[in-house]
Amino acid sequence: MSENSRLVILVGSVREGRFGPVVASWVAEQAGAHGGFDVDVVDLANADVPLALPAESPKLAGEAYPRPAGMLDLTARFEAADAFVIVTPEYNHSYPASLKAAIDWHFTQWTAKPVAFVSYGGAAGGRHAVLHLENVLTELHAVTIRDGLSFPNYYLNFDMDAGLPHDDQAGVYAKAMLEQLDWWATVLKDARRRIPYPA
Numbered sequence: 001m002s003e004n005s006r007l008v009i010l011v012g013s014v015r016e017g018r019f020g021p022v023v024a025s026w027v028a029e030q031a032g033a034h035g036g037f038d039v040d041v042v043d044l045a046n047a048d049v050p051l052a053l054p055a056e057s058p059k060l061a062g063e064a065y066p067r068p069a070g071m072l073d074l075t076a077r078f079e080a081a082d083a084f085v086i087v088t089p090e091y092n093h094s095y096p097a098s099l100k101a102a103i104d105w106h107f108t109q110w111t112a113k114p115v116a117f118v119s120y121g122g123a124a125g126g127r128h129a130v131l132h133l134e135n136v137l138t139e140l141h142a143v144t145i146r147d148g149l150s151f152p153n154y155y156l157n158f159d160m161d162a163g164l165p166h167d168d169q170a171g172v173y174a175k176a177m178l179e180q181l182d183w184w185a186t187v188l189k190d191a192r193r194r195i196p197y198p199a
């Protein structure tokens with residue numbers, strides 16, 4: 001039996017009164033039930049992620065990149081991850097600035113790793129946010145996963161007290177996403193160990 005992959009479930013919104021942690025907590029339960037992952041829920045609200053970046057590129061600076069002390073834990077957890085699920089809302093047809101900043105402060109931590117998406121929002125359910133994220137993560141040499149979950153009008157599609165989706169098929173969709181993510185995480189972890197990635 002192969003070792004578990006380390007999965008970071010990233011809460012992308014930091015807004016006061018945000019819904020993101022409810023979705024992330026449900027995703028973490030699904031990932032725990034899957035059994036193939038050691039799950040780490042990372043909340044950007046707990047990290048210091050300034051908008052002003054250093055002069056150099058995080059790709060070229062490597063470990064010498066001058067990150068604030070309040071970001072070091074975030075960076076270490078990204079570094080340790082074999083796979084990511086990004087939990088994102090949609091803000092003005094894209095994803096939150098908090099998430100963009102966290103992505104831009106890192107580079108190699110994303111490279112040759114799989115990323116799946118669970119989105120939520122108003123009418124759009126986060127579909128524009130995910131399209132933008134797929135585009136951005138390609139630049140970082142991440143591998144985006146085809147299957148994901150979207151919760152439009154999340155206040156109608158979630159039992160707000162229980163923190164569970166009303167759709168009883170949601171768990172089935174989550175399982176499909178997690179199985180693809182697990183496959184890629186296992187394959188890419190092995191490949192990263194054996195062959196230097198040509199980036």
Ligand SMILES: Cc1cc2nc3c(=O)[nH]c(=O)nc-3n(C[C@H](O)[C@H](O)[C@H](O)COP(=O)(O)O)c2cc1C
Nearest residue numbers: 013015018019020089090091092093121122123124
């Ligand atoms: C600044 C802002 C812009 C938004 N723009 C959109 C949008 O373009 N499409 C959409 O479906 N929902 C939009 N919404 C609704 C959010 O997706 C919804 O409020 C969601 O709960 C926000 O995530 P959060 O609670 O984790 O911050 C917007 C919300 C905010 C605060």
